[in-house]
Amino acid sequence: MLRGQRTIFEGVRHAMPNETLTITDNRTGKTYTLPIDKDAIRAIDLRQIKTGPEDFGLLSYDPAFQNTASCQSAITFLDGDRGILRYRGYPIEQLAEKCSFLEVAYLLLNGELPGPDELDEWIANVTRHTMIHENLKKFMEGFHYDAHPMGMLMSTVAALSTFYPEARSIHDAATRKLEITRLIGKMPTLTAYAYRHSLGLPYVYPDNDLGYTKNFMNMLWRRTEPKFSANPVLARALEVLFILHADHEQNCSTSAMRAVGSSFADPYATTAAAIAALSGPLHGGANEEVLRMLDEIGSKDRVPAYIEQIKAGRGKLMGFGHRVYKNYDPRARIIKQVAEEVFEVTGRNPKLDIALELERIALEDEFFVKRKLYPNVDFYSGIIYQAMGFTPDVFTVLFAIPRTVGWLAQWQEMLLDGEQKIARPRQLYIGKPARQVVRIEEREAPAAMLATVAR
Numbered sequence: 001m002l003r004g005q006r007t008i009f010e011g012v013r014h015a016m017p018n019e020t021l022t023i024t025d026n027r028t029g030k031t032y033t034l035p036i037d038k039d040a041i042r043a044i045d046l047r048q049i050k051t052g053p054e055d056f057g058l059l060s061y062d063p064a065f066q067n068t069a070s071c072q073s074a075i076t077f078l079d080g081d082r083g084i085l086r087y088r089g090y091p092i093e094q095l096a097e098k099c100s101f102l103e104v105a106y107l108l109l110n111g112e113l114p115g116p117d118e119l120d121e122w123i124a125n126v127t128r129h130t131m132i133h134e135n136l137k138k139f140m141e142g143f144h145y146d147a148h149p150m151g152m153l154m155s156t157v158a159a160l161s162t163f164y165p166e167a168r169s170i171h172d173a174a175t176r177k178l179e180i181t182r183l184i185g186k187m188p189t190l191t192a193y194a195y196r197h198s199l200g201l202p203y204v205y206p207d208n209d210l211g212y213t214k215n216f217m218n219m220l221w222r223r224t225e226p227k228f229s230a231n232p233v234l235a236r237a238l239e240v241l242f243i244l245h246a247d248h249e250q251n252c253s254t255s256a257m258r259a260v261g262s263s264f265a266d267p268y269a270t271t272a273a274a275i276a277a278l279s280g281p282l283h284g285g286a287n288e289e290v291l292r293m294l295d296e297i298g299s300k301d302r303v304p305a306y307i308e309q310i311k312a313g314r315g316k317l318m319g320f321g322h323r324v325y326k327n328y329d330p331r332a333r334i335i336k337q338v339a340e341e342v343f344e345v346t347g348r349n350p351k352l353d354i355a356l357e358l359e360r361i362a363l364e365d366e367f368f369v370k371r372k373l374y375p376n377v378d379f380y381s382g383i384i385y386q387a388m389g390f391t392p393d394v395f396t397v398l399f400a401i402p403r404t405v406g407w408l409a410q411w412q413e414m415l416l417d418g419e420q421k422i423a424r425p426r427q428l429y430i431g432k433p434a435r436q437v438v439r440i441e442e443r444e445a446p447a448a449m450l451a452t453v454a455r
């Protein structure tokens, strides 16, 4: 799949028209020739391989889609072996250095960086949609004081679908554009409200004189001052973190976005599904878990013992490892630099020393080296967020704000892709063969069934 991506996006090796794969089915002795395009065969081409007319045809079996491309995409390029990440062809390092988050959002959604006029118009449009309906605020108030911010965000994004029923017209380009802009505008507001709800603080309305991240910081942290003034270093750090998290091709939440969107659900319901996927500790929820892990370790001298515990199979090193990156995650490298800048303002987070020691030991250890386990984006982001004043349960909602842009870009691409259909994988049935139902009075105790359930 990675080699295939290189062929599509880098032009390293163009698919030749006569590139084919010849398969011999040893069950029948028949030979089939399948076309190879962009270093991939089409799974549907396997269907012709049959043992007889009654046979359904050959399937490919790929739990967790480890070697299956579910779409063609022109949005994000990722080479996990070389630690490369690009949005629309631009290296993530350059985007993080030279662009604002909304510039990057425009790029992801439209394919090109905006010129000054396009950017002004885009910012004005997003800013116009920062307010949320007062009824949605009441909805938020209904949550218990200790509701997890991800749960609140997921529910309120889903609730937006009831406020904007016209969003169901997903095939209308103008409606799509409006709802995409609306959702990007509202995400910081919903997140800030969820954050302040968990602290028991009154909600702060958006200040549309401020930029995207500064306004977000205003809604998070303004107390009684008439005008909130964000620290520019922290605002820029948040901007960079947002850029790094904006898209990451076909990860779990983006795949959820595409799968749910393929049923033509509206963008709010679809984004709520993606938020649900992101909340898990193996995905976006890992940033929260990293801080809990660092708390559990407690001090630098306890790192070796903790590593031994992981190697013995008791838990995972959170913030380490990645399905695609088998080299240093380029986002983690940038985040480490951002951390230094943030700590100049906030003071050094003492957790950083534990994290650095954990990284140092893990990168030298045979267990981690052999498995190509490196720090991922979530390893250092939480340490920055905590230094900025966020509590760990808010970390994943901070991931969700920028990723919404990637989700929506991928959702739109999926809707415009003539090859896409409703997502509907196949299965290999391993259950009982057909059997007859016995009436309850004649049925024996299901000992075997109970044993299966207890397992």
Ligand code: CMC
Pocket: 251, 281, 282, 283, 284, 285, 286, 310, 315, 316, 317, 318, 319, 320, 321, 322, 323, 324, 371, 373, 376, 377, 378
């Ligand atoms: N700590 C210890 N061992 C690990 C870890 C880890 N963090 N990650 C993978 N391994 C081991 C795994 O047990 C397996 O060992 P073995 O070959 O002996 O069975 C080997 O490495 C291969 O791992 P895998 O489970 O096949 O890898 P995967 O591609 O299915 O999982 C992952 C990728 C990110 C879910 C996993 O590395 C993980 O759980 N990491 C910790 C959670 C985390 O940091 N998630 C954030 C991912 S990046 C940002 C995002 O997606 O939001």
